[in-house]
Amino acid sequence: xxxxxxxxxxxxxxxxxxxxxxxxxxxxxNHHTMVFTKGRESVSLNGSWNFCVDLxxxxxxxxxxxxxxxxxxxxxxxxxxxxxxxxTVPVPSNWAMLKEKWYFFEGSxxxxxxxxxxxxxxxxxxxxxxxxxxxCKVFMNGKFLGNHYGGSTPFYVELTEHLADGENxxxxxxxxxxxxxxxxxxxxxxxxxxxxxxxxxxxxLPGIFIKDMFVRLSEDGCSIExxxxxxxxxxxxxxxxxxxxxELGIAQHIxxxxxxxxxxxxxxxxxxxxxxxxxxxxxxANPRLYDVVLTAGDDRITDRxxxxxxxxxxxxxxxxxxxxxxxxxxxxxxxxxxxxVTSEEDIRRRLAHAKELGCNYLRLxxxxxxxxxxxxxxxxxxxxxxxxxxxxxxxxxxxxxxxxAKNQLAEVIFRDRNRASVIIWSVxxxxxxxxxxxxFMRKLTETARLxxxxxxVAAACLINHAKLxxxxxxxxxxxxxxxxxxxxWYDENIEDLRTIGENSNPDRPVVISETGxxxxxxxxxxxxxxxxxxxxxxxxRQQIGMLRELEYIKGMSPWILYDFRVERRQNIYQxxxxxxxxxxxxxxxxxxxxxxxxxxxxxxxxK
Ligand code: GCB
Numbered sequence: 001x002x003x004x005x006x007x008x009x010x011x012x013x014x015x016x017x018x019x020x021x022x023x024x025x026x027x028x029x030n031h032h033t034m035v036f037t038k039g040r041e042s043v044s045l046n047g048s049w050n051f052c053v054d055l056x057x058x059x060x061x062x063x064x065x066x067x068x069x070x071x072x073x074x075x076x077x078x079x080x081x082x083x084x085x086x087x088t089v090p091v092p093s094n095w096a097m098l099k100e101k102w103y104f105f106e107g108s109x110x111x112x113x114x115x116x117x118x119x120x121x122x123x124x125x126x127x128x129x130x131x132x133x134x135x136c137k138v139f140m141n142g143k144f145l146g147n148h149y150g151g152s153t154p155f156y157v158e159l160t161e162h163l164a165d166g167e168n169x170x171x172x173x174x175x176x177x178x179x180x181x182x183x184x185x186x187x188x189x190x191x192x193x194x195x196x197x198x199x200x201x202x203x204x205l206p207g208i209f210i211k212d213m214f215v216r217l218s219e220d221g222c223s224i225e226x227x228x229x230x231x232x233x234x235x236x237x238x239x240x241x242x243x244x245x246x247e248l249g250i251a252q253h254i255x256x257x258x259x260x261x262x263x264x265x266x267x268x269x270x271x272x273x274x275x276x277x278x279x280x281x282x283x284x285a286n287p288r289l290y291d292v293v294l295t296a297g298d299d300r301i302t303d304r305x306x307x308x309x310x311x312x313x314x315x316x317x318x319x320x321x322x323x324x325x326x327x328x329x330x331x332x333x334x335x336x337x338x339x340x341v342t343s344e345e346d347i348r349r350r351l352a353h354a355k356e357l358g359c360n361y362l363r364l365x366x367x368x369x370x371x372x373x374x375x376x377x378x379x380x381x382x383x384x385x386x387x388x389x390x391x392x393x394x395x396x397x398x399x400x401x402x403x404x405a406k407n408q409l410a411e412v413i414f415r416d417r418n419r420a421s422v423i424i425w426s427v428x429x430x431x432x433x434x435x436x437x438x439x440f441m442r443k444l445t446e447t448a449r450l451x452x453x454x455x456x457v458a459a460a461c462l463i464n465h466a467k468l469x470x471x472x473x474x475x476x477x478x479x480x481x482x483x484x485x486x487x488x489w490y491d492e493n494i495e496d497l498r499t500i501g502e503n504s505n506p507d508r509p510v511v512i513s514e515t516g517x518x519x520x521x522x523x524x525x526x527x528x529x530x531x532x533x534x535x536x537x538x539x540x541r542q543q544i545g546m547l548r549e550l551e552y553i554k555g556m557s558p559w560i561l562y563d564f565r566v567e568r569r570q571n572i573y574q575x576x577x578x579x580x581x582x583x584x585x586x587x588x589x590x591x592x593x594x595x596x597x598x599x600x601x602x603x604x605x606x607k
Contacts, residue, residue: 029148029155031410039302042201050112051089065139083112094193094339119165130198139171152367153411184389191565206298208232217307233269241296282306282420284360287381306420312479326555328361334564358601363557368412377421387426396436429460470504482513488539509554516559516580520573531573537592
């Protein structure tokens with residue numbers, strides 16, 4: 001018995017301490033601690049990490065993170081896990097994909113690695129974890145440094161004051177337990193992958209560094225607006241930063257003044273400017289990007305930014321002032337072999353398949369995808385719907401659930417708001433229309449607009465199937481109403497779609513955020529009927545036949561590009577996968593419906 005508790009008086013009562021993790025659930029790593037890292041060099045901490053699954057949370061109870069490296073002869077008591085030796089796994093990875101016995105593992109897992117740093121006195125050190133699903137607690141050299149909630153957004157830990165010159169030990173405790181009060185909650189239609197599944201990096205920064213930069217075209221399209229945040233300004237001081245967009249002849253000084261103290265005597269300074277400019281507009285047809293460089297003291301960052309406007313005008317979506325119809329496809333971040341770990345090749349393949357379909361738009365469902373997707377979408381000319389996992393039965397009554405959702409939304413916005421491709425922030429999917437949900441999600445729409453007034457806000461809303469009407473009080477707080485409809489699959493009469501339009505008479509754009517059918521195109525699949533590839537294609541034909549006539553529909557993102565893994569689908573045709581992909585889980589074999597949709601989109605392109 002090695003349980004250790006600061007609350008318990010003796011060793012036995014420590015076994016009864018079920019509050020052991022409370023001090024460590026601080027959520028102190030959040031959107032406030034984010035650092036702009038694009039265009040910066042880093043030291044990769046990917047690779048082999050010591051690893052241990054920990055179903056009973058023994059590590060937190062016994063404080064494994066306080067152990068120091070020592071040989072058995074030098075230890076003074078027995079130990080249940082030695083973080084400095086034993087099994088290793090690659091980072092990034094999802095443990096479900098590494099060993100069969102970890103496939104359904106839900107709980108804590110410990111990642112440990114050595115970190116050697118030659119400390120330079122003037123420098124600051126920031127750890128970035130691209131994503132760890134879901135709750136991650138960070139420890140270094142025996143000390144707890146912070147905790148992050150949210151499985152799909154990056155988080156940052158300043159290590160400066162905790163690093164020793166030379167050898168250091170970094171530990172991450174990652175927990176993927178589904179709970180009722182988190183975002184998402186217990187029940188989802190995608191696999192609950194656990195692990196550190198995006199890059200882990202160490203950034204070395206000067207004493208005053210650029211914490212944030214937000215660059216965009218103003219709503220009237222006449223100027224470029226820039227917000228800058230610097231970290232490390234000394235009490236009451238102001239400084240200047242230089243913004244350059246060489247191809248536009250812009251070299252503009254921005255005054256940055258201290259706003260809030262983050263550490264003793266050290267604060268964040270903010271500055272803003274608005275520069276008259278007329279850049280070439282970014283669009284899917286002309287994905288023009290400009291180099292943007294920001295210099296502040298010894299720090300310098302670069303980004304590639306596209307300039308465009310996206311607004312709602314009555315029932316239309318206007319890109320650079322012109323109505324646009326969204327020819328989209330939904331995608332999950334999922335791979336048969338890699339789980340949620342994604343690669344440049346995987347993202348490029350995804351976008352190449354979308355191009356082949358004739359898409360100008362993707363819905364990144366149901367959580368923030370890897371940031372590389374938006375960068376490549378910027379380059380290749382796709383518009384994106386990005387969302388947070390406020391999915392199904394979230395605990396809308398809970399303040400702490402709201403805090404979590406709001407933070408995830410802010411994090412993805414801060415991460416991607418320089419990406420022209422992102423046109424929509426979506427705040428939820430298929431949530432019941434209760435008073436508490438309305439309050440919760442209305443506040444999320446406000447958060448989205450506060451952090452980014454330059455994009456549209458959407459959600460997948462509800463249809464009243466008895467009245468055949470879009471009936472969702474959230475709709476009036478959105479710019480774009482998404483509806484998930486499955487006529488031909490879960491829903492019966494496709495003609496209802498016409499009636500829904502007539503009965504709803506929406507005053508803003510409606511997009512079909514999902515529609516589709518399962519088709520098992522493997523050797524196990526049926527030839528006709530439910531789950532056959534041919535029935536799936538027929539559903540697409542019927543959908544397209546109907547949707548092309550409906551004026552109120554301004555775009556669609558059928559469900560989904562690839563088959564994806566999920567626990568809840570276990571019939572003989574599904575076998576642990578949702579098979580609504582236009583391409584099967586091998587990401588190669590196209591189903592008949594692929595060509596049906598491609599033919600429609602190619603025809604729409606010319607309109
Ligand atoms: C939905 C959900 C999506 C599911 C899909 C399905 O409405 O939004 O997450 O995967 O239906 O296949 O049932």
